[in-house]
Amino acid sequence: MDFNVKKLASGAGVFFTRAVQFTEEKLGQAEKTELDPHLENLITRADCTKNWTEKILRQTEVLLQPNPIDHTGARIEEFIYDKLDKKIPSRVTNAELLGQYMLDAAKEFGPGTPYGSTLITVGEYQRRLGGAEREFLQTSAMTFLTPLRNFLEGDWRTISKERRLLENRRLDLDICKARLKKAKLAEAKAAASPDFQETRPRNYVLSASASALHSGWESWDVETDPRVSEQRKLLSEEVDKAEHELRVAQTEFDRQAEVTRLLLEGISSTHLNHLRCLQDFAEAQATYYAQCHHYMHELQRELNRCANAAGAPHSTDVCPNPVSSAFLSGPSSPGPTVSSSSGQKPSSLTMEQTQLPVTGARRAKVLYDYDAHDASELSLLADELITVYTVPGMDPDWLVGERGNEKGKVPVTYLELLS
Secondary structure, eight states: OHHHHHHHHHHHHHHHHHHHHHHHHHTTOSOOOOOOHHHHHHHHHHHHHHHHHHHHHHHHHHHHOOOHHHHHHHHHHHHHHHHTTOOOOOOOOHHHHHHHHHHHHHHHHOTTSHHHHHHHHHHHHHHHHHHHHHHHHHHHIIIIIHHHHHIIIIIHHHHHHHHHHHHHHHHHHHHHHHHHHHHHHHHHHHHHSGGGOOOSOTTOOOOHHHHHHSTTOOOOOTTTOHHHHHHHHHHHHHHHHHHHHHHHHHHHHHHHHHHHHHHHHTHHHHHHHHHHHHHHHHHHHHHHHHHHHHHHHHHHHHHHHHHHHHHOTTSOSOOOOSSOGGGOSSOOOOOOOOOTTSOOOHHHHHHHHTTSOOEEEEEEEEOSOBOOSSTTBOOBOTTOEEEEEEOTTOOTTEEEEEETTEEEEEEGGGEEEOO
């Protein structure tokens, strides 16, 4: 118990001394040791990295979880599961919940009714959209949010701890410098005083006969006065002690500065890691939006087919343009149409169009599987390579694809054009 009290008192004394030094530096009453310019630049760069990482992390969380209440609950849930060392269960997205409500409503209204069947169709695609969103959220959290959070909660805490130690070492160094300066000043002042002027040899002792010549006056020589000698010895020891403490403080400061510098130089590696994470996030985001675009294409096609089937039950099985004007980047080029009474299949006219001069034949990689809806289209398999080109007057959202002897229309959104 006695040891703990002494340790506490010693720590309080060190804290108070540092506080006094820090205050005097702020008031301009004490000298401050400046850090190396390279180290100062590293500190500034690290602070900038930390601040912007926090902002990007918070805004990304808002983007992925717009509702603050849900966001807070999700973070608490993640924290609890992390402490329990268990995997976080996947949460149902709003789109999936909406799709389930639509499917349940279709059962009530009757799946055979136009409204009920449409609810089923839209509900299924809403569930697909929700599944794509859930996958995007999981991928983003794993590849982007987690590394940023790990930096702030792990690496940055270590850097901050070492920087605080460096600041304490600097304060200790400046305290030692000030203490040595005061000790030398006191020694010089004492040596310069008249009582300490050495007018006689150091070991000179007044003899009894000499003392008798100074009758009626008693005097002690400063060199033989034990109190004066002790005082000078104490001052000299104080200077030696201050110099020793300064050397130790300088060594500890240099060592801590080197440790801090190495950690701060690791910020460059952090930037490279965050760069890869950012690329992964952008790729996950692009995949998510491409899936959404794909599902909306399919949904629009299904809705158009249902509308045509309800409006013209006796017409031939001709699918209209699968993408409405709301999903097109521009108006489609007018082309010849085939009436339902002509007896010709739509594919015949499409294949005739491909006999026109082609423009810009290129290779393309298929991103997703695609099932042809009629004979004019070409079915696709993910990751296969095909040759694509366009013909004058063709819808800009479609290309003509060739795979061996097979040929047909393919949607642009399913392709990645290669140079």
